[in-house]
Amino acid sequence: MAHFTCEVVYRGIFQKNLASRICRGIVLSARKAGRWGIAFGRYGDSPQRNGIPAKDFAIVADSQEELEQNMARYEPQEVDVTICVDDTLSKGVESWAWYGLQPINRLTLPNGTLLMTSLQPAEDLLKDIHKKDAPYALTLLRAKASFSGLWVYREDHTEARILGALSRIKPDFLSLDAVCQAIEEAEWGSDLKVASARKAHERLETRLVNVTEGNPETPFSFEKPKWWEMREGVSIPAIPVGKPMEGGKGYVPERNPYFKKFTSRTMRPVIDFDKCVKCTLCWLQCPDSCFDVTPDDLYDANMDACCGCGVCEAVCPAKECITMVSEAAFDDNASQWEMWRKDKDTYRTWLTATVSDTAHVVRSHGFRFRGQYEQELRQDLDTGGIEITTGIPGENAAAKTA
Amino acid sequence: MAVETKTIAAAPGDTEMLISGSEACAEALALADIDVVTAYPIRPYDTVMQAIAKKIANGKLVAEYIVAEGEHSQFEIVKHASTVGARVFCGSSGVGWMYAMECLTVTPPLRVPMVAMVGNRALDDPGAFGVEHNDALVVRDLGWMLIWVDTAQEMLDTALLAYRIAEDRRVFLPIAISADGAFLTHSQALVQVPTKAKVDRFLPKYDRGDLQLHPDNPITVAPQANEDWVIEIRRQNNEAMTRAYTVIEEAYADFRKVFGRGPDNPWFEEYMTADAEVILMGMGTISLPLKVGIRNMRAQGKKVGLIRPRWFRPFPTEKMVAALSRASAIGVIDRDYSFGSPFGSGVVANEVRAALYNADKRPPLLSFIGGLGGREVTLEDVYKTADMCFAAATAGKSDLKTHWLGVRE
Known part of the structure; x- marks a missing residue:
């Protein structure tokens, strides 16, 4: 009697089909050894929303009865492997399905594995990943966050590489041969993808993480009210009017203390306050009211509230005043304006370094990096990927019945 | 001990697929070769309409696929299509099902053997996606046959059974198959999909006989009636529902014979x-x-x-x-x-x-x-x-x- 449970933490819409492919791949690979399985999404999530963190699960077991035994909890409470397909989720996850910030490794079993696609060094990721009260393995597959699986997206083999990696992590459940066979047979499968899976199997980087390592911050949480404490009539109180920032000047809106939304963010605005013309457009157009008005009439993007949509950068008329930068470049949500006010020279040095780092500022609308194929696939080739061919929805599609 | 084993041995020719309850429903619909399907999106039912659309787009099913402008029209269209002899499918969830309420009430007295899927969803308000059974239960007194399924396999099998039972001339009543939103509609499990040949042996063609709207069979359906007529019509409906007990037993017995699986006790x-x-x-x-x-x-x-x-x-x-x-x-x-x-x-x-x-x-x-x-x-x-x-x-x-x-x- 044995079972294997896995979660895939992904970003809404862009990676929805990717996560589904990975979970299906797990079940179909395990089926090769006669095991039973189920693949499902966290239903309370809203994976159609741009960038919202969401989860898929796969459970496989030796028998149907054992599978049921492990499905009795609607959402698994612990998993052997947490798969994270966007390393900016290492800062934690706040989805539509729950309240509060959940560390990325929250469900990972003691001595389990957190498998991430990332180009960051493990040490950098561990500045973001919360501390855990049990040791676990941080296993890295060298790759950028994939858009693979979006309907019109070119295949980048991420699902195949993840499955190949799993066959290394849990060979007793997913043998490399079984994984390769399942990929071969998948609607989206191909011989090239099988080769990618085999390479990924060989090229994993694993680092054990002990209980002293990781981000020591306590994730924010929220206690839900009892039925008799809730207002009747399906009504909730409005967010109160905000207040001046200091000395009767500026304006800070009240914000929902229980739902912060910042884990939807993959980029954040970096603001050059010396170039700001105080036109108010960023403050007006921000869909999340994330800008605080400072006493000197500047606009400071509050990083607890910012979803990273990039509208502020798009509407800003001042040249190079707002620059969207990958979330991977930051370790906290501290105020940029406070930093600027405190020491302008230090701020300028930091600003210049941050916005001129091309690894972090080449980006696309609303979600991450523009030009990632030109730049990154070459890198992937060197580190484990293989040449990409076109194929929508998959090179084998014609031969499939699904 | 009455322990039902859920381990299904694949019968010869069956294909094993990893599919959700909704996709299992669509598999059954393709096997039943439905003629007309109407769609209007609401979660979680929309996963079925997407799966059917994919089947049609991929050439696995030839059927009229009509996207209605709301659930009321959605159910009205298939009701009419059924009266001219089309095998129809429709479905909805939660308040979408409620929006179709007028059509849901007129379907059973017209003896329209529609098969519908209800992806059970909490009724608004509050707007929520999770499962409650009140949506489907609203029609419990109206002449709809109601069944709840538990697994993707049972969804597939029940959809085939539903056409057989609903389209039996002794019954001619609509059937709503209820599937819990999320747990069933959105989870992918291993399902044995039978061959078309087996389904053809089990499921006869839909024959509306003397109730078919056709120029060669000139009839009027649903004329206005006063107190001289109504209670007799209700009595007919009650008789049809009563006859369904026998028809259901027969259908499950045949199902077991043809497919080599299925419960001894349908109920x-x-x-x-x-x-x-x-x-x-x-x-x-x-x-x-x-x-x-x-x-x-x-x-x-x-x-x-x-x-x-x-x-x-x-x-x-x-x-x-x-x-x-x-x-x-x-x-x-x-x-x-x-x-x-x-x-x-x-x-x-x-x-x-x-x-x-x-x-x-x-x-x-x-x-x-x-x-x-x-x-x-x-x-x-x-x-x-x-x-x-x-x-x-x-x-x-x-x-x-x-x-x-x-x-x-």
């Missing part, structure tokens, strides 16, 4: 009930925590069993009473509510109470409401209900109130 699943002192009841996917909880309690020597009703309309009164009379106490968990009802109980608990009223042996019945809006029914909830039932069995009487499970108190 409800019995799990470890043969020697059970306490029988727990619940419809749909709530069976999962119940079965696991029962297995765990059995390991401690507690004799607990499960009855999972499939058919709610027609309600299997005699068979249900016979099965329940063996127990010392019954616990019904409703995934629905009926505010102001007798004892404040849910719909299923009060139906079971009514069925037992004239029984020689009436075990104490405890009523529970749980899992509303998709809230998880936990193993702890299951243990708690069973323990309360054991206490009622010892006391020999019920406590005549309704216990809510999993509410933040």
Whole structure:
């Protein structure tokens, strides 16, 4: 009697089909050894929303009865492997399905594995990943966050590489041969993808993480009210009017203390306050009211509230005043304006370094990096990927019945 | 011991697929070769309409696929298509199903054997995606046959059975197949998909006979009527629903013969009930925590069993009473509510109470409401209900109130 449970933490819409492919791949690979399985999404999530963190699960077991035994909890409470397909989720996850910030490794079993696609060094990721009260393995597959699986997206083999990696992590459940066979047979499968899976199997980087390592911050949480404490009539109180920032000047809106939304963010605005013309457009157009008005009439993007949509950068008329930068470049949500006010020279040095780092500022609308194929696939080739061919929805599609 | 094994041996020619309950429904629809399908999106039912659209786009099914401008039209269109002899499919969820309400009421008296899928969803407000059974239960008095399924496999099999039963000339009533949103509609499980040849052996062509709207068969459907006519029409409907008992038994017997699987008892699943002192009841996917909880309690020597009703309309009164009379106490968990009802109980608990009223042996019945809006029914909830039932069995009487499970108190 044995079972294997896995979660895939992904970003809404862009990676929805990717996560589904990975979970299906797990079940179909395990089926090769006669095991039973189920693949499902966290239903309370809203994976159609741009960038919202969401989860898929796969459970496989030796028998149907054992599978049921492990499905009795609607959402698994612990998993052997947490798969994270966007390393900016290492800062934690706040989805539509729950309240509060959940560390990325929250469900990972003691001595389990957190498998991430990332180009960051493990040490950098561990500045973001919360501390855990049990040791676990941080296993890295060298790759950028994939858009693979979006309907019109070119295949980048991420699902195949993840499955190949799993066959290394849990060979007793997913043998490399079984994984390769399942990929071969998948609607989206191909011989090239099988080769990618085999390479990924060989090229994993694993680092054990002990209980002293990781981000020591306590994730924010929220206690839900009892039925008799809730207002009747399906009504909730409005967010109160905000207040001046200091000395009767500026304006800070009240914000929902229980739902912060910042884990939807993959980029954040970096603001050059010396170039700001105080036109108010960023403050007006921000869909999340994330800008605080400072006493000197500047606009400071509050990083607890910012979803990273990039509208502020798009509407800003001042040249190079707002620059969207990958979330991977930051370790906290501290105020940029406070930093600027405190020491302008230090701020300028930091600003210049941050916005001129091309690894972090080449980006696309609303979600991450523009030009990632030109730049990154070459890198992937060197580190484990293989040449990409076109194929929508998959090179084998014609031969499939699904 | 009435233990139903869920391990399905693949029959020759069957294909095993990893698909959701909704996709399993679409597989059945393609095998049944439906003619007209209407669609209007609402979660979780929309996964079925997407799966059917994909089948048509991929050339696996030839059917008219009409995207309606709302659920009212959606159900009206298939009703009309069915009267001219088309095999039809439709579906919805939650308040979408409610928006179609007028069409839902006129479908049974016109004897339209429509098959619909209800992806069970909590009724607004609040807007929510999770499962409750009140949406489908709203039509329980109108002549719709209602069945709840539990697994993707059962969804596929039941959809095939539903056409066979609904389109039987002795019945000609619509069937709504209820599938719990999320647990069933959105989870992918391994399903055995039969061959078209087998389905053709099981499912005859839809023949509307003298009720078919056609220039060669000039008839008027649904003329206005006064008090001279209405009660007779209701009496006809009642007769059709009564005849459905036999037709359902026959259909399942044939299904077992052709497909080599399927339950002996179409009406409800019995799990470890043969020697059970306490029988727990619940419809749909709530069976999962119940079965696991029962297995765990059995390991401690507690004799607990499960009855999972499939058919709610027609309600299997005699068979249900016979099965329940063996127990010392019954616990019904409703995934629905009926505010102001007798004892404040849910719909299923009060139906079971009514069925037992004239029984020689009436075990104490405890009523529970749980899992509303998709809230998880936990193993702890299951243990708690069973323990309360054991206490009622010892006391020999019920406590005549309704216990809510999993509410933040």
